[in-house]
Amino acid sequence: MTSAIEPHKARRLYLLLRDQITSGRLPSGERLPGEPVLAAEHGLARVTVRRALDLLASEGLVHRRPGSGTFVQGPAGTRPVVGDLPNLLSGLIAMGRATGVRLLSFEYVAAPAAIAEALLLEPGERVQRSVRVRLIDGQPFSYLTTHVPERVGLSYSEADLAATPLLELMERSGIVADRGTQAIGATLAGPEVAEALDLEVGSALIDLTRVVFDPSGRGVEHLHALYRPDRYAFQMDLVRTGDAGERRWTPASARPTKPAHLSAKPASAKPETRPRPAALRRPAP
Amino acid sequence: MTSAIEPHKARRLYLLLRDQITSGRLPSGERLPGEPVLAAEHGLARVTVRRALDLLASEGLVHRRPGSGTFVQGPAGTRPVVGDLPNLLSGLIAMGRATGVRLLSFEYVAAPAAIAEALLLEPGERVQRSVRVRLIDGQPFSYLTTHVPERVGLSYSEADLAATPLLELMERSGIVADRGTQAIGATLAGPEVAEALDLEVGSALIDLTRVVFDPSGRGVEHLHALYRPDRYAFQMDLVRTGDAGERRWTPASARPTKPAHLSAKPASAKPETRPRPAALRRPAP
Numbered sequence: 339m340t341s342a343i344e345p346h347k348a349r350r351l352y353l354l355l356r357d358q359i360t361s362g363r364l365p366s367g368e369r370l371p372g373e374p375v376l377a378a379e380h381g382l383a384r385v386t387v388r389r390a391l392d393l394l395a396s397e398g399l400v401h402r403r404p405g406s407g408t409f410v411q412g413p414a415g416t417r418p419v420v421g422d423l424p425n426l427l428s429g430l431i432a433m434g435r436a437t438g439v440r441l442l443s444f445e446y447v448a449a450p451a452a453i454a455e456a457l458l459l460e461p462g463e464r465v466q467r468s469v470r471v472r473l474i475d476g477q478p479f480s481y482l483t484t485h486v487p488e489r490v491g492l493s494y495s496e497a498d499l500a501a502t503p504l505l506e507l508m509e510r511s512g513i514v515a516d517r518g519t520q521a522i523g524a525t526l527a528g529p530e531v532a533e534a535l536d537l538e539v540g541s542a543l544i545d546l547t548r549v550v551f552d553p554s555g556r557g558v559e560h561l562h563a564l565y566r567p568d569r570y571a572f573q574m575d576l577v578r579t580g581d582a583g584e585r586r587w588t589p590a591s592a593r594p595t596k597p598a599h600l601s602a603k604p605a606s607a608k609p610e611t612r613p614r615p616a617a618l619r620r621p622a623p
Numbered sequence: 624m625t626s627a628i629e630p631h632k633a634r635r636l637y638l639l640l641r642d643q644i645t646s647g648r649l650p651s652g653e654r655l656p657g658e659p660v661l662a663a664e665h666g667l668a669r670v671t672v673r674r675a676l677d678l679l680a681s682e683g684l685v686h687r688r689p690g691s692g693t694f695v696q697g698p699a700g701t702r703p704v705v706g707d708l709p710n711l712l713s714g715l716i717a718m719g720r721a722t723g724v725r726l727l728s729f730e731y732v733a734a735p736a737a738i739a740e741a742l743l744l745e746p747g748e749r750v751q752r753s754v755r756v757r758l759i760d761g762q763p764f765s766y767l768t769t770h771v772p773e774r775v776g777l778s779y780s781e782a783d784l785a786a787t788p789l790l791e792l793m794e795r796s797g798i799v800a801d802r803g804t805q806a807i808g809a810t811l812a813g814p815e816v817a818e819a820l821d822l823e824v825g826s827a828l829i830d831l832t833r834v835v836f837d838p839s840g841r842g843v844e845h846l847h848a849l850y851r852p853d854r855y856a857f858q859m860d861l862v863r864t865g866d867a868g869e870r871r872w873t874p875a876s877a878r879p880t881k882p883a884h885l886s887a888k889p890a891s892a893k894p895e896t897r898p899r900p901a902a903l904r905r906p907a908p
Contacts, residue, residue: 346631350825357811361830365737380814452650509870517875518861523852524809524827526642529665540635542809542827545646545852548861567808567830576803576833585794587803589874 347382348389353540355390359399359410360568370400370408438473441500442534446488453485456549457557466491468499471534478535479569485560504559505550513558518550522572525564535566542567632667633674638825640675644684644695645853655685655693723758726785727819731773738770741834742842751776753784756819763820764854766828770845789844790835798843803835807857810849820851827852 358364371379376387391408394400401411449457449465459465465485472480484504493511494502505515525545532539544565552558575590643649656664661672676693679685686696734742734750744750750770757765769789778796779787790800810830817824829850837843850857860875 344631346629346635350631353825354811354813358813361808361810363810505870509867515863515870517863518872520859520861522807522829522857523646524829524850525646525648525852526639526825526827528639528643540638540811540825542811542830544807544809544829545827550863565809567810572807574805576805578800578802578835582794585790585800590802 351390636675
């Protein structure tokens, strides 16, 4: 084993531990394994482990108590917001959280092939492409890239988009969002996104793609959204339905006209008196 | 600018590009930006960019054509499976995909505090903890850690769990899974999970936590699942409901007794004749 610090391996371990702390899997107060254990587990030199712990300590995510070990301090700032998945923004507004937006770009371009196909565009039809960063309580939490057919995009201005949610603008203009398809995955932050979301390159992000159609089946919006998982967690309630042998999960959130149902609420670091939020805490790995 | 290769920076760029290729954001046939452009974009030396491209080429994810550039080849093997989120496994079975499981561990332990709280356990109540890797067509795609109260866990054996889905075992024993709460995020693969899922450490994973309750409100299962996003994408259909000013998205998948509704199907690299799957393709960044 070498005793030279390997800064990029230290960075990798730092990112992994940071991810576990900000996600709550390593809860505040938890004692981290000792340096020799971390070194063996990750195949690293002890000095490299120490460097990773130094980085965490400099961010206030761990605290070292000489003689007793390294303890998780948890992120002091923004906590994940627990929300109903498709109605994220209206959920945040309903719970009175201050949201903001930064419009990073706004332009009309030839439709990329994948977008043209997804939105069922006519050949040669152009699109409005915009990139926005959404903030909650002043902190960036999502990076949104939208493509909208030119005929829809022209119904509002760049200034409108910098102030008002896109679906609201469209619905004001008489465009009817009727149905959509949504896919969820995970991805790594590249340099541009990392900078916009105030993150390290290589951090994990929730990746959501939604395509929205009007009642005639024409595409009206293609959204690609990236979310910081340490600032937002998607939640849904499920009920188990069906006869024996055919039992399955059904979303419990199909109550469209009752705003009180919006279960979005700030997650708290304190124990809850209600059982539901506690269900979201994860075990230490 | 230095001309020395920096292997860990090369690895980071390799991971980012790999993620974009396997997710389909860099589609097969797409020409990558030239080495000078990638070098400037990521703040790296050209030799470091070349090393990252070498790694991708050695995996067959890109192809270099001398004089014309580097082209994405896309992953030849398993494609993402598009599925209904809460009923992943039954969806896969309904579409005739061969699924398998590896039971990595099975033990009875004292309940970690977060688990005891989530499942509303009695003080001192023990749990069965198991770790499984689920395979589709012989390839690992999910890493599942479950905690089940001892009274529930004793209704089946280790051999049962290595052969049969957990909820099915519980329901056979007369335990009623009545409702649940599910949260979705994203995380980075650590060494253990990366090895089990045949991935690089630091890859992005979908992170799902589900807690299941019986009709009396007692917790019967705590599931923490990690999914490879290049082998699985969660999909849901949405409909827009409600009056003007109160419009919101509602899940369209609440049709519990109709197995044909299971929209899980293999995503194809070829253009589809139906509009829906195309909606999931993402634009090049």
